[in-house]
Each structure stands twice: as structure tokens, then as C-alpha cells.
Amino acid sequence: MAGERVATAHSPRGETVLSRREDGTLELRVNGVFVMDTAHTASERALARDALDAFLGSRKPPQGGTRVLIGGLGLGFTLHEVLGYSDVDGVVVSEVEPAVVEWFRQGLVPEVAADRFDERVTLHTAEITESVSEQRDSTLDIVLLDVDNGPGYLVRSENASVYGTSFLRQCRDKLGPGGLLAVWSSAPAPELAESVREVFGAVEQRAVPVTLGSLETEYHLYTGAN
Structure with missing residues (x-):
């Protein structure tokens, strides 16, 4: 409460x-x-770790370093995990709420307060669809989407398009060869899985065990690769 x-x-x-x-x-x-x-914060961290480990585990880091776009700043834990990888050269974070960006810049969350000084970070106060459209094709290595509690539990109804094939294709086009898209959901999302499969040809789903007080539950990550 x-x-x-x-x-x-x-x-x-x-x-x-x-x-x-x-x-x-x-x-x-x-x-x-x-x-x-x-x-x-296990699921936010797993979103970053799974994508980065999968991307970096099978290849040398790209020349110039790994570039990541994160949809949703929230309290900053996905970003914090991404910044823990020395191979990451740049991170664009798209957050629609100006206040959330400002609270991050003020260091109101002690666990991630130091990240506001990391020169690899670019904070973009905008809709995730706008942030993705502004990227040049084939210039990103990883796109992480954590803008809601999943397609079945939208924070804003306008976010429904984020989980559809049209936007996922835009994300795919911004990714270079071997690039990864990872999407977080608080519950199983078979329609999202099918959309990722349609766009990328295959989808991987991982359940992340989470303890919420006395409740044992699972969150879910959906990944597609170029």
C-alpha cells in the first residue's frame, strides 16, 4: 500500500x-x-540481462560498442542493468512522462541515482513510437520495451499499438544484423508472442519467478531476433 x-x-x-x-x-x-x-526489480533486470547476454554471447561486440534503446524509464532499474555492461556504448531511454525523467535526474531513487551522471545515457521525453521512428535503420543492437504491465494490463490504452506487428516491424528495421527485441509482460501474452513470431520469424519466451510479499508469481519476457 x-x-x-x-x-x-x-x-x-x-x-x-x-x-x-x-x-x-x-x-x-x-x-x-x-x-x-x-x-x-528482478524482471526489469532480467529484461536487460537476457537480451544483452543473448546478443553478446554469440558474437564480438559491434565496432563502436553496443547500442540499446529502452522504452520506459520507470524507476531506472532496466537502465541500471544495461549500464553494468562495459560493452554498451550508448543507451537511448524513451519516457513519455517528463516528471519521471526529472525525478531520475534529481536522484530520487537512491539505488540508481549515480546513473544520471553516466555519459552513455540519452534521455528522450517522448512516446516510444516517436523515439523508435527517430532512429536510423539498422543502427540499434537491442530494443527493450517495458512501457506497461504488458499488453493485457496497459497503463494507458494508447499503448496497445506498441504490441502490434506494425510497431514491432519498425523496431525490427532499426535493429542491425543479429539485433534483438525484448518485451516485458506481467502475464502470459500469447497474442504478443504471435506478433513477435510474425515479425521476426520466431519468438522466445522466458518466465521469471517473482516473489511479491507472500505471493509467488511469474513475469514474462518475449524476445525476437533479426
Whole structure:
């Protein structure tokens, strides 16, 4: 349950709240919908690790280093994991809520506060569809999408297009040879799996065990490769 409000912002999309529970855990909600917290970050980290390990495990790092685009900044844990790889040369982070970007720049999440000084990071305050369209074709190595709780649990209804074949094809076109797309979902998403398969020819799904208080559950990662 959310406790003390640390920061609140309003935008055309509604209210975004960063709050601190009694145990010190930070929690992010958008229009009352839970997005993520600092107590359970395994799936965000796994999203980055799985994609980077798969990409780097079978080849030498690209000349000039690995380039990553992350859809969704949130509390910064996916970015934090990506920055732990020395082969990563540049990271574009697309976040639609200006307040979330500003809270990151202010260092309000202690675990990832140092990342705001990393020169490899470019923060782009925009819709993920806009950020992807602005990239040149075949210039990215990895695209990580974590903009919702999955296609069945949208933070905003407008995000439904992010999981369709049209946008996934745009992501594919921005990826170079061997490039990877990875998408996070809080629940099994067979339609997403089929869309990734249609665009990339194959899809890999991984379940990530997560403990939420006394509840044991699983989150899911869907990956397609050029």
C-alpha cells in the first residue's frame, strides 16, 4: 500500500505519483495503476540481462560498442542493468512522462541515482513510437520495451499499438544484423508472442519467478531476433 508521497506530477495523461511505503520501498503509480517499485526489480533486470547476454554471447561486440534503446524509464532499474555492461556504448531511454525523467535526474531513487551522471545515457521525453521512428535503420543492437504491465494490463490504452506487428516491424528495421527485441509482460501474452513470431520469424519466451510479499508469481519476457 502506498504511504508518504515523495513527488506528484500532472500531465495530459493524468497523475503520476512516486510514494514511499512504511518499509522504505519506493513505488510508482500512474492514474492509480501500479507500475513498479524498488522491492521487486528482478524482471526489469532480467529484461536487460537476457537480451544483452543473448546478443553478446554469440558474437564480438559491434565496432563502436553496443547500442540499446529502452522504452520506459520507470524507476531506472532496466537502465541500471544495461549500464553494468562495459560493452554498451550508448543507451537511448524513451519516457513519455517528463516528471519521471526529472525525478531520475534529481536522484530520487537512491539505488540508481549515480546513473544520471553516466555519459552513455540519452534521455528522450517522448512516446516510444516517436523515439523508435527517430532512429536510423539498422543502427540499434537491442530494443527493450517495458512501457506497461504488458499488453493485457496497459497503463494507458494508447499503448496497445506498441504490441502490434506494425510497431514491432519498425523496431525490427532499426535493429542491425543479429539485433534483438525484448518485451516485458506481467502475464502470459500469447497474442504478443504471435506478433513477435510474425515479425521476426520466431519468438522466445522466458518466465521469471517473482516473489511479491507472500505471493509467488511469474513475469514474462518475449524476445525476437533479426
